[in-house]
Amino acid sequence: MSDAFSELERAAVYRAIRERRDMRHFSNEPMSAEVLQRLLQAAHQAPSVGLMQPWRFIRIRDVDLRGQVRALVERERLATAKALGGREQEFLRLKVDGLDRCAELLVVALMDQRERHLFGRRTLPEMDLASVACAIQNLWLAARAEGVGVGWVSLFDPDALAELLQMPAGSKAVAILCIGPVDEFYERPMLEQAGWASAAPLSEMLFENHWPTADTPV
């Protein structure tokens, strides 16, 4: 095929996938506007159900506003800790966001008026969120290739954030992305390194023809 990837290109794509990390530790250095623009273009090239392009990006530049977003994340961090019960103290020791030192803060939201789009969503309306997640994954991989860290923070009350950012009814924020230079990428997922959770192998998640049952193992 004339449009085949070379061996080196193929390896680079797999490398970005393998070495991408959900970052919480940033180096407090600035990031060029050109790099940010490339990352956003990568996100915008994502697939979307019925080509609806439901993603909206709000770049938070105002210093006071960033402080308000941080306060909102901190409030949810404490609420989550309490809800975790027995693991409350362990959770509170984790670093769960990078809002303190990341170069850029980007809120990603579902657009309003999504009910107008039916293609591929009649039985699965949540495909709009799936499209937005694909866009964020594009941005994440492109960032890794640029040597830039990205962390997806979902510790916030979406209604409170909507009010803060003057978002219209029907829209919904689904990510606060911390983006920027890092000193180093984690060797393994941070939650594994911190002993919070351990990843299971693919083999446990791969079935054939049907879900396994006690009678019919994988």
Add this chain to the structure above:
Amino acid sequence: MSDAFSELERAAVYRAIRERRDMRHFSNEPMSAEVLQRLLQAAHQAPSVGLMQPWRFIRIRDVDLRGQVRALVERERLATAKALGGREQEFLRLKVDGLDRCAELLVVALMDQRERHLFGRRTLPEMDLASVACAIQNLWLAARAEGVGVGWVSLFDPDALAELLQMPAGSKAVAILCIGPVDEFYERPMLEQAGWASAAPLSEMLFENHWPTADTPV
């Protein structure tokens, strides 16, 4: 940074992002098991909220079962067409799935018992779907680098598919992935080429500090 990507590696990642397509036309050729395994490993390397790894993959190998899945997609295709009203005939002329000629059929589902995972999901429980979508986007990009097409079909009734695949309560299928060799990748998104929809530029989706209003344009 010692772990920086070379210029060529970076370009390869952007190329995969730019040239990935949601494919519906497959060449009816087989695909090696090794390539499929690499694609699944790429998916499995996705980020997941609280490291919950909510993705489950069901490879459909049984020929009769594939036929039943196809029938299920066809039923939803007709239901969607009817629901679209004025665009019914136009929709029916589109090729909306590749189940007829793709080498592999993979159902991707959310696992059951997700309510046990609270981290990053207290206010946004749908982050589990976001993680699964990131996994699919990884697979999609890896497939493009391998020269393999992928199409995400969401035209199905998830309850009917759950029954067909003996899925437990609490799990939910979110994608039927058509995967396999293609004669060529679409130049532009298929829905654009077919005149169904046209993509809007990034600039319309990028705001600063707040959502734009009539009084405060972007």
